[in-house]
Amino acid sequence: MSTTTSSTTERPNPRDLLQQMFAAAIEAAQPAHCIPPHLPEIQPVPSGRLIVIGAGKASAAMARAVEDNWPGPLCGLVVTRYGYGVPCTRIEIVEAAHPVPDAAGLAAAGRICALVSDLTPDDTVLCLISGGGSSLLVSPLDGITLEDKQAVSRALLKSGASISEMNCVRRHLSAIKGGRLAAACHPAKVITLLISDVPGDNPSDIASGPTVGDATTCDDALAIVRRYAIELPATVREVLDSGRGESIKPDDARLARTETHLIATPQMALEAAAQVAADAGVTPHILSDSIEGEAREVGKVIAGIALHVAGRGQPFAAPCVLLSGGETTVTVRGNGRGGRNVEFLLALGVALDGSRGIHAIAGDTDGVDGQEEIAGAWLAPDSLARAWDKGIKPLVSLDNNDGHGFFQALGDSVITGPTLTNVNDFRAVLITDEAT
Structure with missing residues (x-):
């Protein structure tokens, strides 16, 4: 301009x-301005539920904006950074650590997964995602501990890797990122509202794309690890070497009823x-x-x-x-x-x-x-x-x-x-x- x-x-x-x-x-970029114009796009089936979930530094303020402007019933849970919570009445706000994940984030991610575990085609999930969600929404794949994820996070932060590179690695170590959260919501409809904090506004890089199909692979993640000489715990290396950490791909049938909307950008x-x-x-x-x-x-x-x-x-x-x-x-x-x-x-x-x-x-x-x-x-x-x-x-x-x-x-x-x-x-x- x-x-x-x-x-x-x-x-x-x-x-x-x-x-x-x-x-x-x-x-x-305040959610109070950015959320209301997008709420008319949400049209739950009358007999279904509206479940609100989310993660990121802006997620609590996003939840508050939804509550203030949505007249119908809803419930849910979002996780935000310590000190970034705001009062809500129908959506529970949980605070956790950033930029290195902690046990509070691990517990919150488990509760969010449980919240969407029994949905039907009549239900609608509204997912509120903003920057910071990569560490706040932590759910390691089987065999990886929270301590492993913390060690990898610290190494990535010091490495000089770009945010896109860091989040590529994170997606392939997670049971909730890289489209896995959207897959867990199937067969419900999933609408994701994104506040972008990444260059290029790529939805798969915002909070490591929990509701977005991921075109990158475990081999891509390993290439980044080699590029920056990042030391990985043995359990983490096994997940990438074996391909067990492969993410959900964009053409996965479980993502057929997902929508993604960028509501605020750099x-x-x-x-x-x-x-x-x-x-x-x-x-x-x-x-x-x-x-x-x-x-x-x-x-x-x-x-x-x-x-x-x-x-x-x-x-x-x-x-x-x-x-x-x-x-x-x-x-x-x-x-x-x-x-x-x-x-x-x-x-x-x-x-x-x-x-x-x-x-x-x-x-x-x-x-x-x-x-x-x-x-x-x-x-x-x-x-x-x-x-x-x-x-x-x-x-x-x-x-x-x-x-x-x-x-x-x-x-x-x-x-x-x-x-x-x-x-x-x-x-x-x-x-x-x-x-x-």
């Missing part, structure tokens, strides 16, 4: 404008932020909603674009803002506090080296970047100088994967608390008139 704006518009200061854009991105969030910028007289440019790769490398590339805008007025003229989303990765080599958005921002800052008139924000729309209860951070032209004044060496912090430590020491962390949604990373680089 590129919108021409008037230079006469009075603009808020850079930090306030970036904050407003981030808030607009989060608001655009692109929608970026467009909402772009409108805020345009209204403030700053031209927005959406670079992509699906940028992947090492966070620090993405930071260098975006810095190069921003510097070219500032120095040469190409490919855009200042004032403008460069917007992007997706999910970068961090190959952990240090012992800092992560996460991928602040790693991107610190690498961006190092590459910009205090360039005048360039400001930025990067954060996760779920309010949690990595394993910290911090959404992300701000970057200003003087950020590196203020760090040096405090005796903090930016390159040392970057090499130690300590983005949170760096920005928190400057008082520039962005803390939102639980946002009750998740459309993944949000990045905005603002190039002001001062940069030209």
